[in-house]
Amino acid sequence: MAQRQAHDIVIVGGGSAGIATASSLLKRRPGLDIAIIEPSDKHFYQPGWTMVGGGVFDAPVTCRPTAKVMPKGVRWIRQRVDTFQPENRTVTLEDGSTVAYRLLIVAPGIRLAWEKIAGLEETLGRNGVTSNYRYDLAPYTWELVRRTKSGRAIFTQPPMPIKCAGAPQKAMYLSCDAWREAGCLRDVKVEFHNAGGVLFGVEAYVPALMEYVEKYAIDLNLGSNLVAVDGPGRTATFQTASGEITRDFEMLHVVPPQVAPQFIADSPLAAESGFVDVDQATLQHNRYPDIFGLGDAGSMPNAKTAAAVRKQAPIVAVNALAVLDGKDPVSDYDGYGSCPLTVERGKIVLAEFGYGGKLLPTFPIWLINGTRPRTLSWLLKSEILPWVYWNGMLKGHEWLVKPRETRTL
Numbered sequence: 001m002a003q004r005q006a007h008d009i010v011i012v013g014g015g016s017a018g019i020a021t022a023s024s025l026l027k028r029r030p031g032l033d034i035a036i037i038e039p040s041d042k043h044f045y046q047p048g049w050t051m052v053g054g055g056v057f058d059a060p061v062t063c064r065p066t067a068k069v070m071p072k073g074v075r076w077i078r079q080r081v082d083t084f085q086p087e088n089r090t091v092t093l094e095d096g097s098t099v100a101y102r103l104l105i106v107a108p109g110i111r112l113a114w115e116k117i118a119g120l121e122e123t124l125g126r127n128g129v130t131s132n133y134r135y136d137l138a139p140y141t142w143e144l145v146r147r148t149k150s151g152r153a154i155f156t157q158p159p160m161p162i163k164c165a166g167a168p169q170k171a172m173y174l175s176c177d178a179w180r181e182a183g184c185l186r187d188v189k190v191e192f193h194n195a196g197g198v199l200f201g202v203e204a205y206v207p208a209l210m211e212y213v214e215k216y217a218i219d220l221n222l223g224s225n226l227v228a229v230d231g232p233g234r235t236a237t238f239q240t241a242s243g244e245i246t247r248d249f250e251m252l253h254v255v256p257p258q259v260a261p262q263f264i265a266d267s268p269l270a271a272e273s274g275f276v277d278v279d280q281a282t283l284q285h286n287r288y289p290d291i292f293g294l295g296d297a298g299s300m301p302n303a304k305t306a307a308a309v310r311k312q313a314p315i316v317a318v319n320a321l322a323v324l325d326g327k328d329p330v331s332d333y334d335g336y337g338s339c340p341l342t343v344e345r346g347k348i349v350l351a352e353f354g355y356g357g358k359l360l361p362t363f364p365i366w367l368i369n370g371t372r373p374r375t376l377s378w379l380l381k382s383e384i385l386p387w388v389y390w391n392g393m394l395k396g397h398e399w400l401v402k403p404r405e406t407r408t409l
Contacts, residue, residue: 006100007035009320010091012081014038014066016046016393017107017295017309023071023396024317035075035099037091043069044135045389047306047381050167050342053132053141053253054174056382063135069394081108084267086288103290103324105316106269106276108261110163110296110304116257123231129252132171144251145175150187151250154236156226157194158257163296163304165201166339166351168194168255169209175253176216177344190218191247193238195225201303202357204371205341205349212343212373226254264297275299280355282329282407283316289323292316302355303337310393311336315403331403336360340381348377362400 009025011018014036022034048062070076079093090098112133114121123129130141153175157168172192179185192213199213199220200206213220227244228237229252237246259265260274269291271277276293277286280300285291294312296304312333319329335355340348350370354360361370368376392399 003097004090004100005035005097007075008033008102008324009035009105010099010101010103011036011105011107012091013107013109013295013297014040014043014070014076015107015109015295016306016389017109017313018105019043019069019071019394020309020313020396021105021107021294021316021320022074023394024314024398025320025396026071026073027396027398028317028321031073033075034071034073035077035101036070037077037079037081037093037099038066039078039080041066041078045306045386047164047340047389048386049132049135049138050170050174051382052138053130053145053171054342054345055142055145055178056174056345059135059139061386064390069390071396081263083263084269086268086291089290101290103320104288104292105320106264106291106293106297107295108264108297110161110258111261113257113259117226117254118228119231120229120254120256123229124254127231128234128250129229129231129254131254131256132167133255141171141175141253145178148179148188148251149182149184152189152191152248153251153253154191154193154247154249155253156236157192157196157255158225159195160201161304162255162258164306164339165303166341168192168253169200170342171253172218173212173216173341173343174345176212176218180216181345185216188250190216191221192218193221193224193226195223197222200341200351202351202353202359204353204357204359205351208349208372209341209343229254260297269293271299273299280335281332282319283312283333284319284323284329292320300333300335302333302335303339303353305337305339306389307338307352308336311401313393314398314401318403318405328407330405330407332406334358334360338362340377340385342378342381343373346378347373347375348381349373350377350380
């Protein structure tokens with residue numbers, strides 16, 4: 001007979017969103033009975049992978065054992081979720097056992113759909129094909145950058161949604177800066193193939209980025225979506241408005257299409273998009289008031305970044321506790337996300353914005369003008385934010401993101 005256990009709060013996902021939310025909950029209500037369902041024994045600081053691919057960080061500094069970041073007092077269930085039964089307030093695990101809850105928080109992240117690009121999976125990590133979107137491949141990106149002295153280097157971006165929509169460009173700019181420093185940029189033909197129709201979704205940041213596109217002589221191809229890769233033949237095929245085109249390459253940095261995890265998309269929790277169907281302000285499920293969703297798996301139209309999670313986690317914590325107490329949610333999420341765009345080693349365009357592209361800068365413009373490349377923004381990305389992640393966000397310290405109660409109880 002399948003085992004059954006019960007908890008006050010069950011969190012699906014032990015990544016950034018799940019751990020940060022659990023810690024924020026426990027800061028407010030120590031001793032709360034929380035279980036986190038997470039199969040992986042490794043926890044990654046994914047924003048650091050761009051820096052690994054740019055030769056700034058070593059990969060191991062972005063990884064820690066899940067056991068080390070799991071909040072004290074939380075029950076860690078090392079399994080995968082199979083199905084949800086929201087009417088019965090239960091989750092069924094892959095071994096057939098069930099976990100009951102009073103309140104459920106769903107944050108399993110997003111799925112990288114490598115298989116949607118023909119020929120890609122079998123050539124990743126060799127034949128000059130790499131991606132900073134995988135821990136084991138980011139070091140290969142830097143290896144290729146150092147090795148490439150001439151030929152075509154292609155960087156791709158798939159259709160939205162993807163996590164950290166600036167990351168495809170970050171990889172490209174850091175590579176170009178390295179080639180410029182090595183004196184071979186003029187011999188490397190750099191192409192950026194973006195399936196979207198704009199360089200970046202928030203217009204205020206485009207002028208600074210275009211300056212670097214021109215500085216590095218990047219061939220910008222909008223509306224160009226990677227559909228196939230021939231690794232041994234060193235060719236990449238793109239779908240464009242005028243048909244398919246094929247390019248040879250010396251180096252190819254691929255960002256894969258990204259979709260909701262299948263067990264979410266197939267569940268009663270899913271919106272039409274496949275992601276967890278939540279209110280974009282309260283992050284409460286639109287049909288099940290005892291369920292919340294956040295992070296990359298949420299249906300909210302915000303930028304899917306770690307900075308967004310940092311803002312969302314405390315909001316979910318206060319709203320979840322209000323619901324547990326028989327009340328309505330009390331705090332709203334404004335869509336905040338941040339994308340530190342590494343335009344060269346030592347300078348970053350610090351994009352911070354919310355729903356509708358509204359600029360939401362954390363710092364006054366005299367300190368950091370986010371629409372321009374700044375050295376201080378680089379220090380924030382390279383030195384401060386990793387420390388804040390491991391020692392602040394994951395431990396429930398809500399520096400600069402403490403939620404305000406914007407709704408009347």
